[in-house]
Amino acid sequence: QVQLVESGGGLVQPGGSLRLSCAASGSGLRSYVMGWYRQAPGKQRELVATISSASTTNYADSVKGRFTISRDNARNTVYLQMNSLKPEDTAVYYCNARLGPGVSWGQGTQVTVSS
Numbered sequence: 001q002v003q004l005v006e007s008g009g010g011l012v013q014p015g016g017s018l019r020l021s022c023a024a025s026g027s028g029l030r031s032y033v034m035g036w037y038r039q040a041p042g043k044q045r046e047l048v049a050t051i052s053s054a055s056t057t058n059y060a061d062s063v064k065g066r067f068t069i070s071r072d073n074a075r076n077t078v079y080l081q082m083n084s085l086k087p088e089d090t091a092v093y094y095c096n097a098r099l100g101p102g103v104s105w106g107q108g109t110q111v112t113v114s115s
Helices: none
Strands: 004-007 010-012 018-024 033-039 046-051 057-059 067-072 077-082 091-099 102-105 109-113
Touching (some): 004 091, 018 091, 033 067, 033 077, 046 067, 057 067
Antiparallel strands (some): 004 018, 018 077, 033 046, 046 057, 067 077, 091 109
């Protein structure tokens, strides 16, 4: 398993932008399917976006056209660029790494969208 550390969360006004980063320990990140999930208070954790080892991306309908997931295998880092943020994007955002049956999660980073 890999160790994941998220960063880049914070407080932003509606319409603003943030970029989240997920740094992975060790090597071999290029083989993993990486993802971002989020969990708002009182709600279940939900998928935000994933990126495969071939850099194929998938997004939740609620973030399509606003969020972009990317990966830098040389830096063992995955990013989530979030634009046009809305109050309903407020949540703890978690990074996820999957390889076969193995799954790793980060500790999460808080994103708050509020005026």
